[in-house]
Amino acid sequence: MIETRAARYEDLAAVHSITQRAYAAWLPVLGYPAQPMTDDHGPRIKRGEVLLACHGQHVLGLIAVEPSDDHHLIFSVAVDPDSAGKGIGPRLIAEAERQAFLAGKRRMTLYTNALMVRNIELYLKLGYRETGRRPNTARPGFTIVDMEKMLDDI
Template sequence: MDADHAAAVATGLVWVAEQGQRVVGLLVLEIAHDHALIENVAVSPDAQGLGVGSRLLALAEQQAGERGLREVRLYTHEAMTENQEYYRRRGYRETHRSRGSGFQRVFFTKDL
């Protein structure tokens, strides 16, 4: 991941999930005037299936709700079909697809 998350860290919009002394998950959230955007959510391969991702998504939704926002958005690469199904199972719906930064992306939203 090439993203520079310094600004998000400075504003307190980055969270990590830990297992013992290890970081096993990451959430980077951006707040817009009418929605929250999950800029990045990632779970270590050896921690997948343990509920880490679900807890991080729930945290994003909680943070959005606490700020009076009624929508959470996210996107993933078109090739990440397992991620797409994962988001659908958690109540996110696909809104559109577009190419950006050389990648074909699939965009999702969830109403809170």
Template sequence: MMTIDLPDGTGAGPRVSCHQPPAPAFRRATLHDAAAIIDITTAAYAPWIPVIGREPGPMGDDVPALLADPDIEVWLAEDTGPAVGTGPAPVGLVILIPDTDHLLLHSIAVAPSAQGTGLGRQLLAFTEARAAELKLREVRLYTHVLMARNVEIYTRHGYVETGRRIDNGFSRVFMTKRIG
């Protein structure tokens, strides 16, 4: 927490408190996390169903199969803030697929309770740091053409559109960002 004294000429100005949520802890997901992954993914992507006319791709993922695949990394972001009687709670996730020359961001999802806190930005930064850690110089991703807000967010974070095409029955925008 940060407290700021605003000067009012007497040195006893009003106090303003700015609460910043604690930084999330990132950890590799396990099969025990499957239900939380499905819940977060469903809650994050469900608002897009009326926009694109069907469930977004990640809602149809076979989560236990993703978790069992040694070539796929599923990472959880956990809220480390104080919660009486509970441990850290998953509030976001990324599903990453390393390839020989890039890291594919297959899915990024933020629980509604954590939306608007900057967690999406932190998950994106984590993805880019993971690519650098794996010595991969590029992050690739895709999103639905009708998810224009997502395209704007990725563009703002340095991603460049590389093409549009139908992929697995979805009209997708493909984007990339060079790392390092």
């Protein structure tokens, strides 16, 4: 049985490893490491922003969510490649949406690279809509896709 729980500091190595392995598939597409690969997840874990999907003690995937005043932002979703295709990413996203809704938020947002077409397709399938595209100021020549989902009575 897969359960979700908040990440603890002792999960930091697993969070880092899964993030590196999950996003490694995008290195040939992007030509550079995606932002979550270079992020220090320690402070996010300390703030309670990282949720894990676990089977027993084994971490299968994670979602990092940044709360703000009127919405929550999905910063990263990463699933261990050995567990990919089993619905873990959508399960983590649904749980993050549920927690945001219970916290009084009515909107989830995210942004991704326009070249990450599979991810965009997944978000669309999960009810997100594209709200705009903008240049990536950190990576000239690349485009960021902004997306959102309204959280209606989850």
